[in-house]
Amino acid sequence: MPVTDSIDDGDDGEDSDATRAAGDDATAPEGDALPVNELFESLQGEGKLAGTPSVFVRTSGCNLRCWYCDSYHTSWEPTHAWMSLDDVVAEVESFDADHVVLTGGEPLVHDASETLLERLADRGYHTTVETNGTIAPDAPMDLASISPKLANSVPTRERDPKGDGEWADRHDDRRIDLDALTALVESYDSQLKFVVSEADDLAEVNALVERIRDATTATVRDADVLLMPEGATRERLAETRERVADLALEHGYRYTPRLHVDLWNDAPET
Ligand SMILES: C[S@@+](CC[C@H](N)C(=O)[O-])C[C@H]1O[C@@H](n2cnc3c(N)ncnc32)[C@H](O)[C@@H]1O
């Protein structure tokens, strides 16, 4: 019997866009497997571990639609090949790096991501999960790299890469889940990595950090709050990064570069 596609955009029964765009590869195989958009070795470009040689496993499928998403083919038009977890682990092991970054898309929409994290932990890898913070998993990870989405991410009609604004309300309703954020910061070593475009974004960053602090007994230090300039290309980063660095200084948060964009612009597998 064919196995139902498990790419989940978070909609019960409404994942047909993700499924169709993936073509023949859309059908999940039997057994533990993930829809993988790309798997490569690079330097971690973002966050506390920036500069660390790492293997990146990028899954396809997301429950949000940030207008600026730099991984368009995992969210707006997901493409992938299904890989068994055996093959994912074997490919990870073919590289020298001892750090693995599980990203997407939103990797935590897939149950198999939890199994993959267990298998990587068993093999002694340091794992980072890049997540939008709307889903709290039950799996080992060494760093939860949480990127809660601000209002500046909403794909309004003017900003929607597909032009119709169809996702705006759904994205806005889903982008902040305080319970998931609280569970993540309580369960894991974590960083909160906000994509910032304008000075006005900081009021929302400050308010959300305070809400998270009020909701948890875990300590969220200013040094765990990172401001990352919005920009998928060198050209766009040249417009945002100095402003965002100044905002980090002003508010006492950390600034994180996007090393991979500085080095390799928007090339795939970097
Ligand atoms: C493609 S996302 C995948 C993981 C997860 N869905 C998330 O959003 O955290 C990886 C990282 O890239 C960031 N990102 C995506 N597009 C960006 C852009 N245009 N400028 C800056 N950061 C961006 C996200 O905020 C996240 O930290």
Ligand SMILES: Nc1nc2[nH]cc(C(=O)O)c2c(=O)[nH]1
């Ligand atoms: N080099 C590099 N570092 C990254 N850190 C987080 C990334 C991501 O897309 O999640 C990423 C990425 O795409 N490339």
Ligand code: SF4
């Ligand atoms: S949550 Fe992450 S993968 Fe999903 S659309 Fe936003 S940036 Fe892209």
Ligand SMILES: [Mg+2]
């Ligand atoms: Mg990236």
